[in-house]
Amino acid sequence: MQDPAGGAAQITAQTVPAVSAAVALTPAVRRSEPYMRLHWTDSQTGAVGYLVVHTLRGGLATGGTRMRAGCTVSEVEDLARGMANKTATFDLPIGGAKGGIDFDPKDPRAVEVLERFCEAMRPWIDAHWVTAEDLGVPQHLIDEVFERLGLGQSYHAAIRRAPDPAATLERVRRGLNAAVEGGFMLGDVIGGYGVAHACLAAAVWWGQVPAETTVAIQGVGTMGGAAAYYLYEAGMKVTTVADAAGTLHCADGLDIPALLALRNAYGEIDRSRLPAGVEQQPRTTILAADVDILVPAAISYAITPDNSFDVRARIVIEAANAATTPEAETMLAARGVPVLPDFVANAGAVAWAWWLLLGQVDDTPENSFDRLRTIMHSKVALLLAAWAEQNVTPRETGHRWADDPPPLTEPVVVP
Numbered sequence: 224m225q226d227p228a229g230g231a232a233q234i235t236a237q238t239v240p241a242v243s244a245a246v247a248l249t250p251a252v253r254r255s256e257p258y259m260r261l262h263w264t265d266s267q268t269g270a271v272g273y274l275v276v277h278t279l280r281g282g283l284a285t286g287g288t289r290m291r292a293g294c295t296v297s298e299v300e301d302l303a304r305g306m307a308n309k310t311a312t313f314d315l316p317i318g319g320a321k322g323g324i325d326f327d328p329k330d331p332r333a334v335e336v337l338e339r340f341c342e343a344m345r346p347w348i349d350a351h352w353v354t355a356e357d358l359g360v361p362q363h364l365i366d367e368v369f370e371r372l373g374l375g376q377s378y379h380a381a382i383r384r385a386p387d388p389a390a391t392l393e394r395v396r397r398g399l400n401a402a403v404e405g406g407f408m409l410g411d412v413i414g415g416y417g418v419a420h421a422c423l424a425a426a427v428w429w430g431q432v433p434a435e436t437t438v439a440i441q442g443v444g445t446m447g448g449a450a451a452y453y454l455y456e457a458g459m460k461v462t463t464v465a466d467a468a469g470t471l472h473c474a475d476g477l478d479i480p481a482l483l484a485l486r487n488a489y490g491e492i493d494r495s496r497l498p499a500g501v502e503q504q505p506r507t508t509i510l511a512a513d514v515d516i517l518v519p520a521a522i523s524y525a526i527t528p529d530n531s532f533d534v535r536a537r538i539v540i541e542a543a544n545a546a547t548t549p550e551a552e553t554m555l556a557a558r559g560v561p562v563l564p565d566f567v568a569n570a571g572a573v574a575w576a577w578w579l580l581l582g583q584v585d586d587t588p589e590n591s592f593d594r595l596r597t598i599m600h601s602k603v604a605l606l607l608a609a610w611a612e613q614n615v616t617p618r619e620t621g622h623r624w625a626d627d628p629p630p631l632t633e634p635v636v637v638p
């Protein structure tokens with residue numbers, strides 16, 4: 224809670240507001256029917272894939288494509304609904320969609336499956352669906368597939384609307400590939416930068432300095448890895464991270480740049496070269512880490528009623544989409560633990576992509592970082608104020624922002 228004197232306040236049971244029964248019973252996710260669902264079956268492997276368009280605005284919908292063994296249509300529906308919330312919350316003039324393929328991204332046939340999925344979805348990706356990376360599908364891979372299909376890049380449906388698509392493609396590529404500190408590219412880290420600033424904004428709001436704030440992050444791929452990097456750079460103590468292979472812990476704070484340098488293409492850290500002092504733990508212990516902030520940044524439905532009581536953090540900040548089930552979120556709220564919803568915390572990735580497409584940011588990383596940081600801090604402060612002062616969960620406040628986006632008066636103009 225904000226310290227009225229402006230000094231550093233510790234988060235205590237007293238400063239976390241009690242939640243009324245009315246809030247605890249509020250459903251955390253609103254179910255509404257999507258605009259459209261497409262089911263696809265791969266003729267060669269039998270893999271199934273889905274495109275769900277939750278909202279179509281100005282003939283466009285945006286949302287990444289994920290690949291994981293076990294991906295279901297209902298998961299893709301939840302993710303598409305989340306994308307619609309993100310575009311509305313960040314005032315983007317497009318709808319929300321998502322693609323998902325039930326296939327192991329480590330299978331040697333995975334790229335061919337992705338290519339056949341994109342080919343099957345061609346009418347949508349050609350004209351209406353702007354897709355991008357997601358779990359199991361890095362941006363460079365989906366761009367390579369689009370290039371092979373003669374569609375240039377995964378933002379094709381928007382880029383083709385520009386008066387000079389080749390020039391727009393070039394401008395977008397410059398933005399995505401702009402070099403940033405740490406040896407990264409802007410397009411790969413901007414979403415995680417936004418998540419890191421959601422965490423920093425929570426600490427600011429509590430009046431807690433970064434050096435005294437501890438964080439655990441589940442997943443160190445595109446989102447979790449970048450969030451960890453910028454939190455480390457800001458001086459927060461990232462004590463615990465997990466990847467698909469397990470949890471890594473150091474009570475004094477992990478050396479995040481050193482760990483990120485040990486990642487493979489799937490975001491897994493090489494255990495044979497761990498720095499001294501890093502303790503290895505089972506994968507599931509990440510959720511029970513004794514930290515101020517827990518950032519799920521890997522799978523959907525990571526926090527469920529079965530494990531929600533394991534969570535010891537004072538706040539959950541969702542980098543992963545649909546990281547907390549509605550039931551688990553209600554249980555956390557009843558214990559005074561707010562969940563900053565995915566459609567705010569991780570929306571920097573999609574918001575920035577559209578700022579880039581619409582020419583509102585360029586390939587100067589500072590402009591992009593400044594804009595996202597300012598917006599994220601103000602949104603998080605408002606969400607936490609509503610939680611503390613009105614007993615309204617951050618998701619409910621976010622839904623109020625997302626409801627009834629203003630009507631589009633003109634089609635999207637891509638310069």
Ligand SMILES: NC(=O)c1ccc[n+]([C@@H]2O[C@H](COP(=O)([O-])OP(=O)(O)OC[C@H]3O[C@@H](n4cnc5c(N)ncnc54)[C@H](O)[C@@H]3O)[C@@H](O)[C@H]2O)c1
Pocket residue numbers: 356357358359360414441442443444445446447465466467468489490491506520521522523542543544569570572573
């Ligand atoms: N990439 C984006 O631009 C983007 C944008 C917004 C939201 N998201 C969401 O963020 C989440 C992660 O996406 P990403 O692109 O970073 O994925 P990624 O494939 O780059 O990385 C995934 C990470 O999670 C780890 N992981 C996988 N299963 C795990 C498990 N059971 N326990 C612990 N760790 C596990 C992997 O080892 C890896 O470190 C997804 O929910 C995605 O929808 C991604």
